[in-house]
Amino acid sequence: MPLEPDQTTPWTFAPMRRKDIPEVMVVERLCFHDPWDKSAFERETVNTFSRSLLARDASGRLLGYAMWWVAGPEFHLLNLAVHPAARRQGLGRELLDRVVADARKDQAEFVALEVRTSNLAAKTLYQHAGFHTVGVRRRYYRDGEDAEVMLLRLDPPSR
Numbered sequence: 244m245p246l247e248p249d250q251t252t253p254w255t256f257a258p259m260r261r262k263d264i265p266e267v268m269v270v271e272r273l274c275f276h277d278p279w280d281k282s283a284f285e286r287e288t289v290n291t292f293s294r295s296l297l298a299r300d301a302s303g304r305l306l307g308y309a310m311w312w313v314a315g316p317e318f319h320l321l322n323l324a325v326h327p328a329a330r331r332q333g334l335g336r337e338l339l340d341r342v343v344a345d346a347r348k349d350q351a352e353f354v355a356l357e358v359r360t361s362n363l364a365a366k367t368l369y370q371h372a373g374f375h376t377v378g379v380r381r382r383y384y385r386d387g388e389d390a391e392v393m394l395l396r397l398d399p400p401s402r
């Protein structure tokens with residue numbers, strides 16, 4: 244699928260295809276101590292309830308991505324990452340805003356996610372986008388760290 248030029252940002256956005264996975268895995272490994280493996284990404288390209296967006300610069304370089312699940316009234320953000328060299332330029336927020344816009348479009352009731360308690364950058368990003376911590380999953384990550392469950396409630400659609 245050709246990338247649609249975006250009028251309002253320096254990035255282009257398109258869903259992840261199977262052929263994108265090797266590139267995505269390079270960024271994933273730069274972003275996470277416990278990166279997803281190939282089969283996890285492959286699942287996201289075939290699950291009917293999975294959605295994704297890859298962000299590229301004008302030369303086509305992959306800079307970041309978001310992956311989420313649609314589960315009835317809940318949109319669940321699974322993965323959000325920005326290449327270390329492309330951070331603090333608004334791309335994380337742009338990807339998150341697009342996930343939230345997708346949830347609003349589908350009249351979801353809330354967007355949920357888990358984040359490491361130590362992940363200040365991500366927690367700040369989510370808080371600034373209106374997410375609140377609603378609970379903790381003890382020892383959620385393989386290394387034993389807790390996850391905070393964060394939620395953004397969406398306004399019911401006006402009639």
Ligand SMILES: CC(C)(COP(=O)(O)OP(=O)(O)OC[C@H]1O[C@@H](n2cnc3c(N)ncnc32)[C@H](O)[C@@H]1OP(=O)(O)O)[C@@H](O)C(=O)NCCC(=O)NCCS
Binds near residue numbers: 322324358364
């Ligand atoms: C979290 C992450 C996606 C943010 O991406 P980003 O493109 O740098 O984020 P943005 O530039 O859109 O930042 C938006 C806001 O988030 C907050 N933020 C981002 N990085 C931050 C940091 N290192 N420290 C504190 N606040 C931070 C700031 O409020 C920032 O706004 P500002 O730059 O105007 O101050 C990126 O740091 C990342 O990929 N981290 C590793 C993977 C990860 O932890 N993903 C989240 C899993 S739950």
